[in-house]
Amino acid sequence: MAEQTLSPGPSRAGFDWKRRFPWAHIILRHPQARIGLVIVLLLAAMGVFAPLLVPGDPNDFVAIPNRAPSAEYPLGTDPLGRNELALVVWGARESLAIGFGTAAVAILVATVVGMIAGYFGGLLDDVLVLIMNLFLVIPGLPLLILLAAYLRPSTATVILALALTGWAFHARIIRAVTLSLREKDYVAAAIVAGEGNLHIIFRQILPNMINLIVGGFIGTSIYGIAASTALAFLGLTDMEAVSWGTNLFYAQNGNSLLLGAWWVFVPSGLLVALSALGLAWINYGMDEITNPRLRAERELRNALRGTKLQRVRATPVMRREH
Amino acid sequence: MKFILRRLGFYLIAFWAALTLDFILPRLLPGDPAAAILGPIGSRMTQVQIAALRQALGLTEAPLFQQYLTFVTHVFQGDLGVSYSAFPAPVTQVIGTSLRWTLLLGITSLLISFTLGHLIGILGAWRRGSAFDVVMPPLFNFIGAFPAFFLALGAVYFFGMQLKWFPIAHAAKDHLPPGWTVEYIGSVLHHLALPLTVSVLVNLQVWIQTMRNNMVSVLAEDYITMAEAKGLTQNRIMFGYAARNAFLPSITGFGIFLGSILSGQVLIEQVFAYPGLGYLLTKAVGARDYPLMGGLFLGITAGVLLVNFLVDIVYTWVDPRVRAE
Numbered sequence: 155m156a157e158q159t160l161s162p163g164p165s166r167a168g169f170d171w172k173r174r175f176p177w178a179h180i181i182l183r184h185p186q187a188r189i190g191l192v193i194v195l196l197l198a199a200m201g202v203f204a205p206l207l208v209p210g211d212p213n214d215f216v217a218i219p220n221r222a223p224s225a226e227y228p229l230g231t232d233p234l235g236r237n238e239l240a241l242v243v244w245g246a247r248e249s250l251a252i253g254f255g256t257a258a259v260a261i262l263v264a265t266v267v268g269m270i271a272g273y274f275g276g277l278l279d280d281v282l283v284l285i286m287n288l289f290l291v292i293p294g295l296p297l298l299i300l301l302a303a304y305l306r307p308s309t310a311t312v313i314l315a316l317a318l319t320g321w322a323f324h325a326r327i328i329r330a331v332t333l334s335l336r337e338k339d340y341v342a343a344a345i346v347a348g349e350g351n352l353h354i355i356f357r358q359i360l361p362n363m364i365n366l367i368v369g370g371f372i373g374t375s376i377y378g379i380a381a382s383t384a385l386a387f388l389g390l391t392d393m394e395a396v397s398w399g400t401n402l403f404y405a406q407n408g409n410s411l412l413l414g415a416w417w418v419f420v421p422s423g424l425l426v427a428l429s430a431l432g433l434a435w436i437n438y439g440m441d442e443i444t445n446p447r448l449r450a451e452r453e454l455r456n457a458l459r460g461t462k463l464q465r466v467r468a469t470p471v472m473r474r475e476h
Numbered sequence: 477m478k479f480i481l482r483r484l485g486f487y488l489i490a491f492w493a494a495l496t497l498d499f500i501l502p503r504l505l506p507g508d509p510a511a512a513i514l515g516p517i518g519s520r521m522t523q524v525q526i527a528a529l530r531q532a533l534g535l536t537e538a539p540l541f542q543q544y545l546t547f548v549t550h551v552f553q554g555d556l557g558v559s560y561s562a563f564p565a566p567v568t569q570v571i572g573t574s575l576r577w578t579l580l581l582g583i584t585s586l587l588i589s590f591t592l593g594h595l596i597g598i599l600g601a602w603r604r605g606s607a608f609d610v611v612m613p614p615l616f617n618f619i620g621a622f623p624a625f626f627l628a629l630g631a632v633y634f635f636g637m638q639l640k641w642f643p644i645a646h647a648a649k650d651h652l653p654p655g656w657t658v659e660y661i662g663s664v665l666h667h668l669a670l671p672l673t674v675s676v677l678v679n680l681q682v683w684i685q686t687m688r689n690n691m692v693s694v695l696a697e698d699y700i701t702m703a704e705a706k707g708l709t710q711n712r713i714m715f716g717y718a719a720r721n722a723f724l725p726s727i728t729g730f731g732i733f734l735g736s737i738l739s740g741q742v743l744i745e746q747v748f749a750y751p752g753l754g755y756l757l758t759k760a761v762g763a764r765d766y767p768l769m770g771g772l773f774l775g776i777t778a779g780v781l782l783v784n785f786l787v788d789i790v791y792t793w794v795d796p797r798v799r800a801e
Contacts, residue, residue, distance in 0.1 A: 284489070291490050293739040293780050296757060296773050297497075303761045303769060304501045383623055384743055388758050402626065406747065411633050419633075423626035431621040455605065 177365040177443045187439025193432030197425065201246035212240035212396045219408070220415040230417040232401065233408025241401050242421045248397035249379055250429065252313055256378030257371045259317035264325035265360075265367055271325075272332025273355055283329070289322035298381060302390035312391050316378050324370040331366060335359045369440040376433045383426050398422040483788045487781045494777040498770045499547050503540075556771035561763040567771035570756065577647050578745070578752030581668065582737030585675035590730060592676070593683025598719045600684065601691030613684050620681035628674045628747035635670060642670045645749035671748045675741060679733070686729055690722035727794060731787025735780035 386399025
């Protein structure tokens, strides 16, 4: 039984993606990660196809404010008399775009800065590490609020402000990993072979950090979605651009709570939590890649299922059959 | 000692960076900063008034470097300017009144979530895969995925407005004279209940996760197997052997969180109109009270840096490896 669950089996197609992208394979086999992936893809599809799902401008006034859900407006209307369903569906667009946009910018910066610092070392490393530590120690949310208050609010400026406050954490991790990968024999071999710095960074070191970068991207997306929702909730983003955060802003500032209009704040808040949860679940799968101990534990649990054997506290070690 | 001096140097640089940012941001506004800040009312002000305002903001015609020097000197003299929205109170005084509410909410929340989270983390790792471990950590993880202010909105709606069990705004009953009376303290606690619960729920999962993970790796160590082989009681192994070592990284975590007390409650305070620093910050942004905004940012940053420095000192004392470096 153990062999059945542990061996990936011979691949049918000519291209063996399991061997080529072992991390993608682990994620797809991880039950929680699979659910997370489905959730995130569904929410992203909702955002992408918003114009088809709920056609028209979500900012249009359609009925009296704070109206209870009905057949015509399944989620009722908000304090401005807008169709709440349209706001929630269109909100996915802006919220997810900001989340993924922030992650893309922040992780790009983190990777470049982290790898430069870790690879070249010396004074450059000292300066870059100092900058990273500065961004880590200065409190993020007040800085974010300050930036948002001074910048002209738009999707782009929000992404920039979030990326500015969110890049340093992963830059430090990537620097540390670069530092250790640089000492590996294959890097030494590449140097002896006369390869240039760029080749070594991009072809030798970077491929070994893909899982780290993907994990960082997902983590930063969660941060971007949550923090942009918070900023919008405080009224610090472009209020014309419908997002889950602006929906919550109007719920708080439009007497919806006082009138008992729960439908104005519950759906948007739930979707923010759901997207964060979905992304976090995908990252659990990523965790098993970086920390094989977790994976070994789960595989042991599966292998022992149905038997009377007992688990010991020591770290389980299992050999993978190939 | 060398370690501590190096950290001190770093925190001084960090404070200088925050200070400089606070100086540069208002000057990056497109066009005339004073006019931009005043917005529509600016047109109704006389030339003299605008000049006075520019003077108050430190936006004189003097060269930038000289403005910078004046700004830095004022900050080190404890002068952060005058708040617009609470005119003519100085910024430092406005911050002072809010600070105690933030500290009350933040410290109680940290102590409760820290203790509770560690207990759940220890028990979860100890009985890995048990019903407790399968239900509790993921449950709080799920709750923690919600934005703090969404939980706060839910609490306001359900416990404040529908059930009317708890007040929904402010830190104490209005018109009640502050003092060490039973009535006043009772009112403070009553007002604290909802924001505190939300804050604990949101922060709990961090402690559960870190403690559970640390426990899992510590439990795999040989000395734990040894302790089991010696036949020690389970409680002794759990707390005296495993949890004790798994707890070390939490000290750093505690320090980081202690710093974030000052800034971490912004959204919860906003929803409950709880008069702490975070509520003050969002109010200052809403009122375009730039001196107060800048002062709050500087004050919060200084507080966070100070706490971090104290934690570094404590850590050298707790972990001899750092001292040996």
